[in-house]
Amino acid sequence: MSTASRxxxxxxxxxxxxxxxxxxxxxxxxxxxxxGAKITLMDINAHSLDDAVSSLTRRGFDVRGELVDVSDRASVANAFQNTVTHYGRLDVVFANAGIDSGPGFLGREGQRLMEGSLENLDLSNWERVMAINLNGVLYCLQESARHMKPQGSGKIVVTTSIASCLNAAWVGTSYFPAKAGASHLMRQAALELARYNIQVNAIAPGAFATNIADGHVNDPAMRRLLEAGNPQHRVAEPAEIKGVALLLASAASSYITGTEIVIDGGGLLGQAD
Ligand SMILES: NC(=O)c1ccc[n+]([C@@H]2O[C@H](COP(=O)([O-])OP(=O)(O)OC[C@H]3O[C@@H](n4cnc5c(N)ncnc54)[C@H](O)[C@@H]3O)[C@@H](O)[C@H]2O)c1
Structure with a gap:
Protein backbone atom coordinates (compact mmCIF):
# COMPACT_ATOMS: atom_id res chain seq x y z
CA MET A 1 0.00 0.00 0.00
CA SER A 2 1.42 3.41 -0.93
CA THR A 3 2.03 6.04 1.73
CA ALA A 4 -1.01 8.13 0.71
CA SER A 5 -3.28 5.08 0.72
CA ARG A 6 -2.07 4.17 4.20
CA GLY A 36 -13.36 0.14 1.35
CA ALA A 37 -15.49 1.54 4.19
CA LYS A 38 -18.83 0.04 5.29
CA ILE A 39 -21.55 2.63 4.91
CA THR A 40 -24.96 3.23 6.43
CA LEU A 41 -26.81 5.96 4.56
CA MET A 42 -29.46 7.69 6.66
CA ASP A 43 -32.02 9.79 4.87
CA ILE A 44 -35.63 10.96 5.11
CA ASN A 45 -36.31 10.42 1.39
CA ALA A 46 -37.15 6.72 0.92
CA HIS A 47 -37.01 6.86 -2.87
CA SER A 48 -33.60 8.50 -3.19
CA LEU A 49 -32.29 6.36 -0.31
CA ASP A 50 -33.25 3.18 -2.20
CA ASP A 51 -31.66 4.53 -5.38
CA ALA A 52 -28.41 5.48 -3.63
CA VAL A 53 -28.11 2.16 -1.77
CA SER A 54 -28.84 0.19 -4.97
CA SER A 55 -26.39 2.10 -7.12
CA LEU A 56 -23.56 1.82 -4.56
CA THR A 57 -24.34 -1.85 -3.89
CA ARG A 58 -24.24 -2.56 -7.65
CA ARG A 59 -20.70 -1.18 -7.63
CA GLY A 60 -19.79 -3.89 -5.11
CA PHE A 61 -19.69 -1.69 -2.00
CA ASP A 62 -20.89 -2.63 1.49
CA VAL A 63 -23.78 -0.16 1.85
CA ARG A 64 -27.09 -0.25 3.73
CA GLY A 65 -29.84 2.31 4.26
CA GLU A 66 -31.83 3.56 7.26
CA LEU A 67 -34.91 5.70 6.78
CA VAL A 68 -34.35 8.49 9.31
CA ASP A 69 -35.62 11.94 10.10
CA VAL A 70 -32.66 13.55 11.89
CA SER A 71 -35.01 15.95 13.67
CA ASP A 72 -36.57 12.96 15.44
CA ARG A 73 -34.29 11.96 18.28
CA ALA A 74 -35.75 8.46 18.66
CA SER A 75 -35.43 7.82 14.92
CA VAL A 76 -31.73 8.80 15.03
CA ALA A 77 -31.03 6.70 18.14
CA ASN A 78 -32.74 3.68 16.60
CA ALA A 79 -30.85 3.95 13.29
CA PHE A 80 -27.48 4.31 15.05
CA GLN A 81 -28.26 1.30 17.25
CA ASN A 82 -29.25 -0.75 14.17
CA THR A 83 -25.94 0.19 12.54
CA VAL A 84 -23.91 -0.86 15.57
CA THR A 85 -25.92 -4.06 15.92
CA HIS A 86 -25.27 -4.85 12.25
CA TYR A 87 -21.54 -4.03 12.10
CA GLY A 88 -20.50 -4.32 15.75
CA ARG A 89 -18.96 -0.82 16.01
CA LEU A 90 -19.07 2.78 14.78
CA ASP A 91 -15.98 4.55 13.46
CA VAL A 92 -17.02 7.56 11.39
CA VAL A 93 -20.15 9.74 11.36
CA PHE A 94 -20.98 12.46 8.87
CA ALA A 95 -23.77 14.60 10.41
CA ASN A 96 -24.61 16.11 7.06
CA ALA A 97 -28.40 16.20 6.59
CA GLY A 98 -29.71 19.71 6.16
CA ILE A 99 -32.29 21.80 4.37
CA ASP A 100 -32.45 25.30 2.94
CA SER A 101 -34.50 28.01 4.60
CA GLY A 102 -36.39 29.52 1.68
CA PRO A 103 -36.00 33.04 0.34
CA GLY A 104 -34.13 35.81 2.09
CA PHE A 105 -35.01 39.51 2.21
CA LEU A 106 -33.67 40.09 -1.31
CA GLY A 107 -34.78 38.22 -4.45
CA ARG A 108 -32.48 36.85 -7.12
CA GLU A 109 -32.85 40.04 -9.17
CA GLY A 110 -32.05 42.21 -6.13
CA GLN A 111 -35.67 43.14 -5.32
CA ARG A 112 -36.85 43.45 -1.70
CA LEU A 113 -38.98 40.42 -0.62
CA MET A 114 -41.67 40.99 2.01
CA GLU A 115 -41.97 37.26 2.78
CA GLY A 116 -38.26 37.08 3.63
CA SER A 117 -38.23 40.11 5.87
CA LEU A 118 -37.45 39.83 9.57
CA GLU A 119 -40.87 40.94 10.77
CA ASN A 120 -42.59 38.36 8.56
CA LEU A 121 -40.28 35.45 9.39
CA ASP A 122 -42.44 32.37 9.57
CA LEU A 123 -41.89 30.64 12.91
CA SER A 124 -42.71 27.22 11.51
CA ASN A 125 -39.91 27.70 8.97
CA TRP A 126 -37.55 28.78 11.80
CA GLU A 127 -38.49 25.73 13.88
CA ARG A 128 -38.13 23.29 10.98
CA VAL A 129 -34.71 24.63 9.95
CA MET A 130 -33.49 24.56 13.56
CA ALA A 131 -34.95 21.08 14.11
CA ILE A 132 -33.05 19.60 11.16
CA ASN A 133 -29.93 21.75 10.77
CA LEU A 134 -29.15 22.18 14.48
CA ASN A 135 -31.10 19.67 16.61
CA GLY A 136 -30.40 16.98 14.01
CA VAL A 137 -26.67 17.57 14.42
CA LEU A 138 -27.02 17.41 18.22
CA TYR A 139 -28.79 14.04 18.06
CA CYS A 140 -26.10 12.63 15.76
CA LEU A 141 -23.36 13.90 18.08
CA GLN A 142 -25.12 12.34 21.06
CA GLU A 143 -25.50 8.93 19.41
CA SER A 144 -21.94 9.07 18.08
CA ALA A 145 -20.62 9.77 21.58
CA ARG A 146 -22.74 6.98 23.05
CA HIS A 147 -21.20 4.39 20.75
CA MET A 148 -17.69 5.82 20.24
CA LYS A 149 -16.70 6.65 23.82
CA PRO A 150 -16.62 3.00 24.97
CA GLN A 151 -14.46 2.19 21.91
CA GLY A 152 -12.03 5.01 22.68
CA SER A 153 -12.00 6.16 19.06
CA GLY A 154 -14.08 7.88 16.42
CA LYS A 155 -14.30 10.60 13.80
CA ILE A 156 -17.30 12.93 13.49
CA VAL A 157 -17.74 15.39 10.66
CA VAL A 158 -20.54 17.97 10.67
CA THR A 159 -21.59 19.66 7.45
CA THR A 160 -22.03 23.31 8.36
CA SER A 161 -21.79 26.02 5.68
CA ILE A 162 -19.98 29.24 4.94
CA ALA A 163 -23.27 30.61 6.35
CA SER A 164 -21.83 29.87 9.79
CA CYS A 165 -19.46 32.82 9.31
CA LEU A 166 -21.01 34.91 6.52
CA ASN A 167 -24.47 36.39 5.96
CA ALA A 168 -26.30 36.68 2.64
CA ALA A 169 -29.39 38.69 1.70
CA TRP A 170 -30.97 36.10 -0.60
CA VAL A 171 -30.91 33.17 1.89
CA GLY A 172 -33.71 32.82 4.47
CA THR A 173 -32.73 34.14 7.91
CA SER A 174 -33.18 30.84 9.80
CA TYR A 175 -30.27 29.21 7.99
CA PHE A 176 -27.61 31.46 9.55
CA PRO A 177 -28.18 30.88 13.28
CA ALA A 178 -28.78 27.17 12.62
CA LYS A 179 -25.44 26.75 10.84
CA ALA A 180 -23.53 29.02 13.23
CA GLY A 181 -25.03 26.99 16.09
CA ALA A 182 -23.98 23.72 14.47
CA SER A 183 -20.48 25.09 14.04
CA HIS A 184 -20.13 26.12 17.68
CA LEU A 185 -21.77 22.89 18.86
CA MET A 186 -19.16 20.96 16.85
CA ARG A 187 -16.36 22.80 18.71
CA GLN A 188 -17.94 22.12 22.12
CA ALA A 189 -18.30 18.43 21.26
CA ALA A 190 -14.68 18.36 20.07
CA LEU A 191 -13.56 19.79 23.41
CA GLU A 192 -15.54 17.24 25.41
CA LEU A 193 -14.70 14.18 23.32
CA ALA A 194 -10.97 14.84 22.80
CA ARG A 195 -9.93 12.71 25.76
CA TYR A 196 -11.78 9.72 24.28
CA ASN A 197 -9.74 9.93 21.06
CA ILE A 198 -12.77 11.16 19.14
CA GLN A 199 -12.06 13.96 16.68
CA VAL A 200 -14.96 16.25 15.76
CA ASN A 201 -14.67 18.65 12.84
CA ALA A 202 -16.82 20.40 10.27
CA ILE A 203 -16.87 20.93 6.55
CA ALA A 204 -18.22 24.36 5.58
CA PRO A 205 -19.20 24.26 1.91
CA GLY A 206 -19.82 27.23 -0.31
CA ALA A 207 -22.09 26.73 -3.32
CA PHE A 208 -22.30 23.11 -4.48
CA ALA A 209 -24.47 21.82 -7.30
CA THR A 210 -26.84 19.56 -5.33
CA ASN A 211 -30.59 19.11 -4.88
CA ILE A 212 -30.80 21.57 -1.98
CA ALA A 213 -33.56 24.19 -2.30
CA ASP A 214 -35.19 22.09 -5.05
CA GLY A 215 -31.95 22.22 -7.03
CA HIS A 216 -31.97 26.06 -7.11
CA VAL A 217 -28.48 26.00 -8.57
CA ASN A 218 -30.09 24.92 -11.87
CA ASP A 219 -32.07 28.15 -12.03
CA PRO A 220 -30.12 30.43 -14.42
CA ALA A 221 -30.58 33.61 -12.31
CA MET A 222 -29.43 31.82 -9.15
CA ARG A 223 -26.49 30.25 -10.99
CA ARG A 224 -25.41 33.68 -12.27
CA LEU A 225 -25.65 35.10 -8.74
CA LEU A 226 -23.55 32.28 -7.27
CA GLU A 227 -20.94 32.32 -10.04
CA ALA A 228 -20.59 36.10 -10.04
CA GLY A 229 -19.90 36.16 -6.29
CA ASN A 230 -17.17 33.51 -6.40
CA PRO A 231 -13.50 34.16 -7.25
CA GLN A 232 -13.42 30.96 -9.33
CA HIS A 233 -16.70 32.00 -11.04
CA ARG A 234 -18.25 28.58 -10.66
CA VAL A 235 -20.11 26.39 -8.21
CA ALA A 236 -18.55 23.12 -7.02
CA GLU A 237 -19.53 19.61 -8.08
CA PRO A 238 -20.39 17.29 -5.14
CA ALA A 239 -17.35 15.10 -5.90
CA GLU A 240 -15.12 18.03 -4.94
CA ILE A 241 -15.94 17.29 -1.28
CA LYS A 242 -14.30 13.86 -1.44
CA GLY A 243 -10.73 14.91 -0.56
CA VAL A 244 -11.68 16.69 2.64
CA ALA A 245 -14.13 13.90 3.54
CA LEU A 246 -11.32 11.34 3.38
CA LEU A 247 -8.98 13.62 5.33
CA LEU A 248 -11.44 14.07 8.20
CA ALA A 249 -12.55 10.41 8.23
CA SER A 250 -9.02 8.95 8.34
CA ALA A 251 -5.94 8.94 10.53
CA ALA A 252 -4.56 11.71 8.31
CA SER A 253 -6.50 14.08 10.61
CA SER A 254 -5.49 12.41 13.90
CA TYR A 255 -4.46 15.75 15.51
CA ILE A 256 -7.18 17.89 13.91
CA THR A 257 -10.22 18.50 16.07
CA GLY A 258 -12.64 21.38 16.55
CA THR A 259 -11.79 22.74 13.11
CA GLU A 260 -14.15 23.91 10.39
CA ILE A 261 -12.68 23.44 6.94
CA VAL A 262 -14.08 25.88 4.40
CA ILE A 263 -14.42 24.55 0.88
CA ASP A 264 -15.83 27.39 -1.17
CA GLY A 265 -13.50 28.20 -4.06
CA GLY A 266 -12.37 31.31 -2.21
CA GLY A 267 -15.89 32.73 -1.76
CA LEU A 268 -15.23 33.86 1.82
CA LEU A 269 -12.27 35.91 0.63
CA GLY A 270 -14.60 38.32 -1.13
CA GLN A 271 -15.18 39.49 -4.67
CA ALA A 272 -12.13 39.09 -6.93
CA ASP A 273 -13.23 40.70 -10.19
N1 LIG B 1 -25.24 22.62 -1.68
C1 LIG B 1 -24.75 23.70 -1.13
O1 LIG B 1 -24.46 24.70 -1.82
C2 LIG B 1 -24.47 23.74 0.36
C3 LIG B 1 -23.73 24.82 0.86
C4 LIG B 1 -23.46 24.87 2.22
C5 LIG B 1 -23.90 23.86 3.06
N2 LIG B 1 -24.63 22.84 2.55
C6 LIG B 1 -25.08 21.81 3.48
O2 LIG B 1 -24.72 20.54 2.99
C7 LIG B 1 -25.59 19.55 3.55
C8 LIG B 1 -26.06 18.63 2.43
O3 LIG B 1 -26.86 19.37 1.54
P1 LIG B 1 -26.85 19.15 -0.05
O4 LIG B 1 -26.49 20.44 -0.67
O5 LIG B 1 -26.09 17.94 -0.37
O6 LIG B 1 -28.41 18.97 -0.28
P2 LIG B 1 -29.28 17.79 -0.92
O7 LIG B 1 -30.68 18.27 -0.82
O8 LIG B 1 -28.74 17.40 -2.25
O9 LIG B 1 -29.04 16.58 0.09
C9 LIG B 1 -29.54 16.64 1.41
C10 LIG B 1 -30.07 15.27 1.81
O10 LIG B 1 -30.52 15.37 3.16
C11 LIG B 1 -31.75 14.69 3.26
N3 LIG B 1 -32.54 15.23 4.37
C12 LIG B 1 -33.22 16.41 4.42
N4 LIG B 1 -33.86 16.51 5.59
C13 LIG B 1 -33.58 15.39 6.29
C14 LIG B 1 -33.96 14.92 7.56
N5 LIG B 1 -34.80 15.61 8.35
N6 LIG B 1 -33.48 13.72 7.97
C15 LIG B 1 -32.67 12.99 7.18
N7 LIG B 1 -32.30 13.38 5.96
C16 LIG B 1 -32.73 14.57 5.53
C17 LIG B 1 -32.43 14.92 1.92
O11 LIG B 1 -33.45 13.96 1.67
C18 LIG B 1 -31.26 14.81 0.96
O12 LIG B 1 -31.06 13.48 0.53
C19 LIG B 1 -26.69 20.33 4.26
O13 LIG B 1 -26.43 20.35 5.65
C20 LIG B 1 -26.58 21.73 3.68
O14 LIG B 1 -27.06 22.71 4.55
C21 LIG B 1 -24.92 22.76 1.22
Whole structure:
Protein backbone atom coordinates (compact mmCIF):
# COMPACT_ATOMS: atom_id res chain seq x y z
CA MET A 1 0.00 0.00 0.00
CA SER A 2 1.42 3.41 -0.93
CA THR A 3 2.03 6.04 1.73
CA ALA A 4 -1.01 8.13 0.71
CA SER A 5 -3.28 5.08 0.72
CA ARG A 6 -2.07 4.17 4.20
CA UNK A 7 -2.41 7.72 5.53
CA UNK A 8 -5.97 8.17 4.27
CA UNK A 9 -7.00 4.54 4.84
CA UNK A 10 -10.69 4.04 5.72
CA UNK A 11 -11.00 0.39 4.65
CA UNK A 12 -13.24 -1.62 6.96
CA UNK A 13 -14.35 1.51 8.85
CA UNK A 14 -18.00 1.54 9.86
CA UNK A 15 -19.44 4.84 8.70
CA UNK A 16 -22.77 6.67 8.95
CA UNK A 17 -23.72 9.48 6.58
CA UNK A 18 -26.93 11.40 7.29
CA UNK A 19 -28.54 13.04 4.29
CA UNK A 20 -26.51 10.43 2.44
CA UNK A 21 -28.93 9.87 -0.44
CA UNK A 22 -28.06 13.05 -2.33
CA UNK A 23 -25.53 15.77 -2.99
CA UNK A 24 -22.68 16.35 -0.57
CA UNK A 25 -23.64 13.43 1.71
CA UNK A 26 -23.78 11.00 -1.18
CA UNK A 27 -20.38 12.19 -2.43
CA UNK A 28 -18.90 11.70 1.07
CA UNK A 29 -20.40 8.21 1.18
CA UNK A 30 -18.94 7.43 -2.25
CA UNK A 31 -15.49 8.59 -1.16
CA UNK A 32 -15.66 6.28 1.86
CA UNK A 33 -17.17 3.31 0.00
CA UNK A 34 -14.71 3.60 -2.91
CA UNK A 35 -11.96 3.24 -0.32
CA GLY A 36 -13.36 0.14 1.35
CA ALA A 37 -15.49 1.54 4.19
CA LYS A 38 -18.83 0.04 5.29
CA ILE A 39 -21.55 2.63 4.91
CA THR A 40 -24.96 3.23 6.43
CA LEU A 41 -26.81 5.96 4.56
CA MET A 42 -29.46 7.69 6.66
CA ASP A 43 -32.02 9.79 4.87
CA ILE A 44 -35.63 10.96 5.11
CA ASN A 45 -36.31 10.42 1.39
CA ALA A 46 -37.15 6.72 0.92
CA HIS A 47 -37.01 6.86 -2.87
CA SER A 48 -33.60 8.50 -3.19
CA LEU A 49 -32.29 6.36 -0.31
CA ASP A 50 -33.25 3.18 -2.20
CA ASP A 51 -31.66 4.53 -5.38
CA ALA A 52 -28.41 5.48 -3.63
CA VAL A 53 -28.11 2.16 -1.77
CA SER A 54 -28.84 0.19 -4.97
CA SER A 55 -26.39 2.10 -7.12
CA LEU A 56 -23.56 1.82 -4.56
CA THR A 57 -24.34 -1.85 -3.89
CA ARG A 58 -24.24 -2.56 -7.65
CA ARG A 59 -20.70 -1.18 -7.63
CA GLY A 60 -19.79 -3.89 -5.11
CA PHE A 61 -19.69 -1.69 -2.00
CA ASP A 62 -20.89 -2.63 1.49
CA VAL A 63 -23.78 -0.16 1.85
CA ARG A 64 -27.09 -0.25 3.73
CA GLY A 65 -29.84 2.31 4.26
CA GLU A 66 -31.83 3.56 7.26
CA LEU A 67 -34.91 5.70 6.78
CA VAL A 68 -34.35 8.49 9.31
CA ASP A 69 -35.62 11.94 10.10
CA VAL A 70 -32.66 13.55 11.89
CA SER A 71 -35.01 15.95 13.67
CA ASP A 72 -36.57 12.96 15.44
CA ARG A 73 -34.29 11.96 18.28
CA ALA A 74 -35.75 8.46 18.66
CA SER A 75 -35.43 7.82 14.92
CA VAL A 76 -31.73 8.80 15.03
CA ALA A 77 -31.03 6.70 18.14
CA ASN A 78 -32.74 3.68 16.60
CA ALA A 79 -30.85 3.95 13.29
CA PHE A 80 -27.48 4.31 15.05
CA GLN A 81 -28.26 1.30 17.25
CA ASN A 82 -29.25 -0.75 14.17
CA THR A 83 -25.94 0.19 12.54
CA VAL A 84 -23.91 -0.86 15.57
CA THR A 85 -25.92 -4.06 15.92
CA HIS A 86 -25.27 -4.85 12.25
CA TYR A 87 -21.54 -4.03 12.10
CA GLY A 88 -20.50 -4.32 15.75
CA ARG A 89 -18.96 -0.82 16.01
CA LEU A 90 -19.07 2.78 14.78
CA ASP A 91 -15.98 4.55 13.46
CA VAL A 92 -17.02 7.56 11.39
CA VAL A 93 -20.15 9.74 11.36
CA PHE A 94 -20.98 12.46 8.87
CA ALA A 95 -23.77 14.60 10.41
CA ASN A 96 -24.61 16.11 7.06
CA ALA A 97 -28.40 16.20 6.59
CA GLY A 98 -29.71 19.71 6.16
CA ILE A 99 -32.29 21.80 4.37
CA ASP A 100 -32.45 25.30 2.94
CA SER A 101 -34.50 28.01 4.60
CA GLY A 102 -36.39 29.52 1.68
CA PRO A 103 -36.00 33.04 0.34
CA GLY A 104 -34.13 35.81 2.09
CA PHE A 105 -35.01 39.51 2.21
CA LEU A 106 -33.67 40.09 -1.31
CA GLY A 107 -34.78 38.22 -4.45
CA ARG A 108 -32.48 36.85 -7.12
CA GLU A 109 -32.85 40.04 -9.17
CA GLY A 110 -32.05 42.21 -6.13
CA GLN A 111 -35.67 43.14 -5.32
CA ARG A 112 -36.85 43.45 -1.70
CA LEU A 113 -38.98 40.42 -0.62
CA MET A 114 -41.67 40.99 2.01
CA GLU A 115 -41.97 37.26 2.78
CA GLY A 116 -38.26 37.08 3.63
CA SER A 117 -38.23 40.11 5.87
CA LEU A 118 -37.45 39.83 9.57
CA GLU A 119 -40.87 40.94 10.77
CA ASN A 120 -42.59 38.36 8.56
CA LEU A 121 -40.28 35.45 9.39
CA ASP A 122 -42.44 32.37 9.57
CA LEU A 123 -41.89 30.64 12.91
CA SER A 124 -42.71 27.22 11.51
CA ASN A 125 -39.91 27.70 8.97
CA TRP A 126 -37.55 28.78 11.80
CA GLU A 127 -38.49 25.73 13.88
CA ARG A 128 -38.13 23.29 10.98
CA VAL A 129 -34.71 24.63 9.95
CA MET A 130 -33.49 24.56 13.56
CA ALA A 131 -34.95 21.08 14.11
CA ILE A 132 -33.05 19.60 11.16
CA ASN A 133 -29.93 21.75 10.77
CA LEU A 134 -29.15 22.18 14.48
CA ASN A 135 -31.10 19.67 16.61
CA GLY A 136 -30.40 16.98 14.01
CA VAL A 137 -26.67 17.57 14.42
CA LEU A 138 -27.02 17.41 18.22
CA TYR A 139 -28.79 14.04 18.06
CA CYS A 140 -26.10 12.63 15.76
CA LEU A 141 -23.36 13.90 18.08
CA GLN A 142 -25.12 12.34 21.06
CA GLU A 143 -25.50 8.93 19.41
CA SER A 144 -21.94 9.07 18.08
CA ALA A 145 -20.62 9.77 21.58
CA ARG A 146 -22.74 6.98 23.05
CA HIS A 147 -21.20 4.39 20.75
CA MET A 148 -17.69 5.82 20.24
CA LYS A 149 -16.70 6.65 23.82
CA PRO A 150 -16.62 3.00 24.97
CA GLN A 151 -14.46 2.19 21.91
CA GLY A 152 -12.03 5.01 22.68
CA SER A 153 -12.00 6.16 19.06
CA GLY A 154 -14.08 7.88 16.42
CA LYS A 155 -14.30 10.60 13.80
CA ILE A 156 -17.30 12.93 13.49
CA VAL A 157 -17.74 15.39 10.66
CA VAL A 158 -20.54 17.97 10.67
CA THR A 159 -21.59 19.66 7.45
CA THR A 160 -22.03 23.31 8.36
CA SER A 161 -21.79 26.02 5.68
CA ILE A 162 -19.98 29.24 4.94
CA ALA A 163 -23.27 30.61 6.35
CA SER A 164 -21.83 29.87 9.79
CA CYS A 165 -19.46 32.82 9.31
CA LEU A 166 -21.01 34.91 6.52
CA ASN A 167 -24.47 36.39 5.96
CA ALA A 168 -26.30 36.68 2.64
CA ALA A 169 -29.39 38.69 1.70
CA TRP A 170 -30.97 36.10 -0.60
CA VAL A 171 -30.91 33.17 1.89
CA GLY A 172 -33.71 32.82 4.47
CA THR A 173 -32.73 34.14 7.91
CA SER A 174 -33.18 30.84 9.80
CA TYR A 175 -30.27 29.21 7.99
CA PHE A 176 -27.61 31.46 9.55
CA PRO A 177 -28.18 30.88 13.28
CA ALA A 178 -28.78 27.17 12.62
CA LYS A 179 -25.44 26.75 10.84
CA ALA A 180 -23.53 29.02 13.23
CA GLY A 181 -25.03 26.99 16.09
CA ALA A 182 -23.98 23.72 14.47
CA SER A 183 -20.48 25.09 14.04
CA HIS A 184 -20.13 26.12 17.68
CA LEU A 185 -21.77 22.89 18.86
CA MET A 186 -19.16 20.96 16.85
CA ARG A 187 -16.36 22.80 18.71
CA GLN A 188 -17.94 22.12 22.12
CA ALA A 189 -18.30 18.43 21.26
CA ALA A 190 -14.68 18.36 20.07
CA LEU A 191 -13.56 19.79 23.41
CA GLU A 192 -15.54 17.24 25.41
CA LEU A 193 -14.70 14.18 23.32
CA ALA A 194 -10.97 14.84 22.80
CA ARG A 195 -9.93 12.71 25.76
CA TYR A 196 -11.78 9.72 24.28
CA ASN A 197 -9.74 9.93 21.06
CA ILE A 198 -12.77 11.16 19.14
CA GLN A 199 -12.06 13.96 16.68
CA VAL A 200 -14.96 16.25 15.76
CA ASN A 201 -14.67 18.65 12.84
CA ALA A 202 -16.82 20.40 10.27
CA ILE A 203 -16.87 20.93 6.55
CA ALA A 204 -18.22 24.36 5.58
CA PRO A 205 -19.20 24.26 1.91
CA GLY A 206 -19.82 27.23 -0.31
CA ALA A 207 -22.09 26.73 -3.32
CA PHE A 208 -22.30 23.11 -4.48
CA ALA A 209 -24.47 21.82 -7.30
CA THR A 210 -26.84 19.56 -5.33
CA ASN A 211 -30.59 19.11 -4.88
CA ILE A 212 -30.80 21.57 -1.98
CA ALA A 213 -33.56 24.19 -2.30
CA ASP A 214 -35.19 22.09 -5.05
CA GLY A 215 -31.95 22.22 -7.03
CA HIS A 216 -31.97 26.06 -7.11
CA VAL A 217 -28.48 26.00 -8.57
CA ASN A 218 -30.09 24.92 -11.87
CA ASP A 219 -32.07 28.15 -12.03
CA PRO A 220 -30.12 30.43 -14.42
CA ALA A 221 -30.58 33.61 -12.31
CA MET A 222 -29.43 31.82 -9.15
CA ARG A 223 -26.49 30.25 -10.99
CA ARG A 224 -25.41 33.68 -12.27
CA LEU A 225 -25.65 35.10 -8.74
CA LEU A 226 -23.55 32.28 -7.27
CA GLU A 227 -20.94 32.32 -10.04
CA ALA A 228 -20.59 36.10 -10.04
CA GLY A 229 -19.90 36.16 -6.29
CA ASN A 230 -17.17 33.51 -6.40
CA PRO A 231 -13.50 34.16 -7.25
CA GLN A 232 -13.42 30.96 -9.33
CA HIS A 233 -16.70 32.00 -11.04
CA ARG A 234 -18.25 28.58 -10.66
CA VAL A 235 -20.11 26.39 -8.21
CA ALA A 236 -18.55 23.12 -7.02
CA GLU A 237 -19.53 19.61 -8.08
CA PRO A 238 -20.39 17.29 -5.14
CA ALA A 239 -17.35 15.10 -5.90
CA GLU A 240 -15.12 18.03 -4.94
CA ILE A 241 -15.94 17.29 -1.28
CA LYS A 242 -14.30 13.86 -1.44
CA GLY A 243 -10.73 14.91 -0.56
CA VAL A 244 -11.68 16.69 2.64
CA ALA A 245 -14.13 13.90 3.54
CA LEU A 246 -11.32 11.34 3.38
CA LEU A 247 -8.98 13.62 5.33
CA LEU A 248 -11.44 14.07 8.20
CA ALA A 249 -12.55 10.41 8.23
CA SER A 250 -9.02 8.95 8.34
CA ALA A 251 -5.94 8.94 10.53
CA ALA A 252 -4.56 11.71 8.31
CA SER A 253 -6.50 14.08 10.61
CA SER A 254 -5.49 12.41 13.90
CA TYR A 255 -4.46 15.75 15.51
CA ILE A 256 -7.18 17.89 13.91
CA THR A 257 -10.22 18.50 16.07
CA GLY A 258 -12.64 21.38 16.55
CA THR A 259 -11.79 22.74 13.11
CA GLU A 260 -14.15 23.91 10.39
CA ILE A 261 -12.68 23.44 6.94
CA VAL A 262 -14.08 25.88 4.40
CA ILE A 263 -14.42 24.55 0.88
CA ASP A 264 -15.83 27.39 -1.17
CA GLY A 265 -13.50 28.20 -4.06
CA GLY A 266 -12.37 31.31 -2.21
CA GLY A 267 -15.89 32.73 -1.76
CA LEU A 268 -15.23 33.86 1.82
CA LEU A 269 -12.27 35.91 0.63
CA GLY A 270 -14.60 38.32 -1.13
CA GLN A 271 -15.18 39.49 -4.67
CA ALA A 272 -12.13 39.09 -6.93
CA ASP A 273 -13.23 40.70 -10.19
N1 LIG B 1 -25.24 22.62 -1.68
C1 LIG B 1 -24.75 23.70 -1.13
O1 LIG B 1 -24.46 24.70 -1.82
C2 LIG B 1 -24.47 23.74 0.36
C3 LIG B 1 -23.73 24.82 0.86
C4 LIG B 1 -23.46 24.87 2.22
C5 LIG B 1 -23.90 23.86 3.06
N2 LIG B 1 -24.63 22.84 2.55
C6 LIG B 1 -25.08 21.81 3.48
O2 LIG B 1 -24.72 20.54 2.99
C7 LIG B 1 -25.59 19.55 3.55
C8 LIG B 1 -26.06 18.63 2.43
O3 LIG B 1 -26.86 19.37 1.54
P1 LIG B 1 -26.85 19.15 -0.05
O4 LIG B 1 -26.49 20.44 -0.67
O5 LIG B 1 -26.09 17.94 -0.37
O6 LIG B 1 -28.41 18.97 -0.28
P2 LIG B 1 -29.28 17.79 -0.92
O7 LIG B 1 -30.68 18.27 -0.82
O8 LIG B 1 -28.74 17.40 -2.25
O9 LIG B 1 -29.04 16.58 0.09
C9 LIG B 1 -29.54 16.64 1.41
C10 LIG B 1 -30.07 15.27 1.81
O10 LIG B 1 -30.52 15.37 3.16
C11 LIG B 1 -31.75 14.69 3.26
N3 LIG B 1 -32.54 15.23 4.37
C12 LIG B 1 -33.22 16.41 4.42
N4 LIG B 1 -33.86 16.51 5.59
C13 LIG B 1 -33.58 15.39 6.29
C14 LIG B 1 -33.96 14.92 7.56
N5 LIG B 1 -34.80 15.61 8.35
N6 LIG B 1 -33.48 13.72 7.97
C15 LIG B 1 -32.67 12.99 7.18
N7 LIG B 1 -32.30 13.38 5.96
C16 LIG B 1 -32.73 14.57 5.53
C17 LIG B 1 -32.43 14.92 1.92
O11 LIG B 1 -33.45 13.96 1.67
C18 LIG B 1 -31.26 14.81 0.96
O12 LIG B 1 -31.06 13.48 0.53
C19 LIG B 1 -26.69 20.33 4.26
O13 LIG B 1 -26.43 20.35 5.65
C20 LIG B 1 -26.58 21.73 3.68
O14 LIG B 1 -27.06 22.71 4.55
C21 LIG B 1 -24.92 22.76 1.22
Missing amino acids: LFDVSGRVCVVTGGASGIGLACAEALAEN
